[in-house]
Amino acid sequence: MSLVYDAPLCPLSAKLPEVRLFGKRTTLRNPVVIKNHVVGMVGALKTQNRAMHNMRSELKRLMHIVVCIKQVPDSAQIRVHPVTNTIMRQGVPTIINPYDLFALEEALKVRDYHGGDVTVLTMGPPMAEDALRKALTYGADRAVLLTDRHFAGSDTLATSFALSQAIAQIGNSFGTPDIVFTGKQTIDGDTAQVGPGIAKRLNLVQLTYVAKIASIDLSARTITVERRSEGGTQVLKSELPCLITMLEGTAAIRRGSLEDALRAARSEIVKWNAAEAGIEDITKCGLRGSPTVVKRVFAPTPRAEKATQIDTTEKTVRDVADELVTSIFTHQPALEHELSSSGSA
Numbered sequence: 001m002s003l004v005y006d007a008p009l010c011p012l013s014a015k016l017p018e019v020r021l022f023g024k025r026t027t028l029r030n031p032v033v034i035k036n037h038v039v040g041m042v043g044a045l046k047t048q049n050r051a052m053h054n055m056r057s058e059l060k061r062l063m064h065i066v067v068c069i070k071q072v073p074d075s076a077q078i079r080v081h082p083v084t085n086t087i088m089r090q091g092v093p094t095i096i097n098p099y100d101l102f103a104l105e106e107a108l109k110v111r112d113y114h115g116g117d118v119t120v121l122t123m124g125p126p127m128a129e130d131a132l133r134k135a136l137t138y139g140a141d142r143a144v145l146l147t148d149r150h151f152a153g154s155d156t157l158a159t160s161f162a163l164s165q166a167i168a169q170i171g172n173s174f175g176t177p178d179i180v181f182t183g184k185q186t187i188d189g190d191t192a193q194v195g196p197g198i199a200k201r202l203n204l205v206q207l208t209y210v211a212k213i214a215s216i217d218l219s220a221r222t223i224t225v226e227r228r229s230e231g232g233t234q235v236l237k238s239e240l241p242c243l244i245t246m247l248e249g250t251a252a253i254r255r256g257s258l259e260d261a262l263r264a265a266r267s268e269i270v271k272w273n274a275a276e277a278g279i280e281d282i283t284k285c286g287l288r289g290s291p292t293v294v295k296r297v298f299a300p301t302p303r304a305e306k307a308t309q310i311d312t313t314e315k316t317v318r319d320v321a322d323e324l325v326t327s328i329f330t331h332q333p334a335l336e337h338e339l340s341s342s343g344s345a
Ligand SMILES: Cc1cc2nc3c(=O)[nH]c(=O)nc-3n(C[C@H](O)[C@H](O)[C@H](O)COP(=O)(O)OP(=O)(O)OC[C@H]3O[C@@H](n4cnc5c(N)ncnc54)[C@H](O)[C@@H]3O)c2cc1C
Pocket: 068, 069, 070, 071, 097, 099, 100, 121, 122, 123, 124, 152, 153, 154, 155, 156, 157, 159, 163, 181, 182, 183, 184, 185, 186, 188, 189, 190, 191, 192, 193, 194, 195, 292, 293, 294
């Protein structure tokens, strides 16, 4: 229904307003009729607005996406202490873990297409707020910082416990997430265990090593993704909600708009300690909740034996492959024996 006024509502002596009702153009002469039509139209517009509002709320409810991001030292600038062999973190700038940025980009693309909200979540010291603010400049809608001295010294088990509790609390406060994203792995801890750990604790389907979201069917509540695996790409269809661990992806990471940058600077970051995140059993957090122990950190020493180089000039691929296999078997005769006895050589 559209409404066209050629003149404002006015006394009958003046030009009468022309109204288009359900596509029909008509001039209304009787003031009572005009009033009734206008009241009717205003009512219809209100109903339409309410429907639009409900639809938007419904979309928001449907597509709440949580992206876990970790602030990590910029590995390009990390040095190992030559004497103690420990990582020298002082003065090393921090960045958002690169895989988490790809996860954020994928989440923002889904939100831009289907509507909804993206919440970014990190567990870390107060300075991790910088990473969250950066994520807001890229276009995230909300940021939650999980920070408490009880989290210090967490291994992957304790980290995934705390994050899963916080995600449940985010669900209570801002709507149940339909997709939880993590990066495939971090560039500092490098374990790739936190994503699957969260999925297990929240009983979510986990889609790991995802390179791209192919499609989402909101009415059927399904998602189709491309997962990179050894030797190819798998196309997987899953139900929502789910947890995705994201590879480097195919999308270029966006530059945030000026509007997003201004909003990020002004936005209030939601800060939760353990209790506020709904964590009752504090013994599952931090050092106490971390059964893993780092016994030693060291930089591997270079091998005494030099690598053998195969000269490929004027050789066919088959010749090079044969030479490579011969070289491997010369260095590892047991492997040749194992492969020939299993019939796979
Ligand atoms: C044996 C062991 C002992 C450790 N001891 C300590 C210690 O004493 N002190 C210490 O500071 N660190 C310690 N760490 C590092 C700490 O455990 C890791 O930072 C943390 O568990 C995450 O592991 P990861 O970096 O391997 O993450 P991965 O499993 O590689 O990360 C996968 C994804 O999970 C998400 N993610 C991971 N961590 C976070 C986070 N904090 N917030 C939001 N999202 C996240 C990201 O999306 C990331 O891409 C230890 C690690 C290990 C393996």
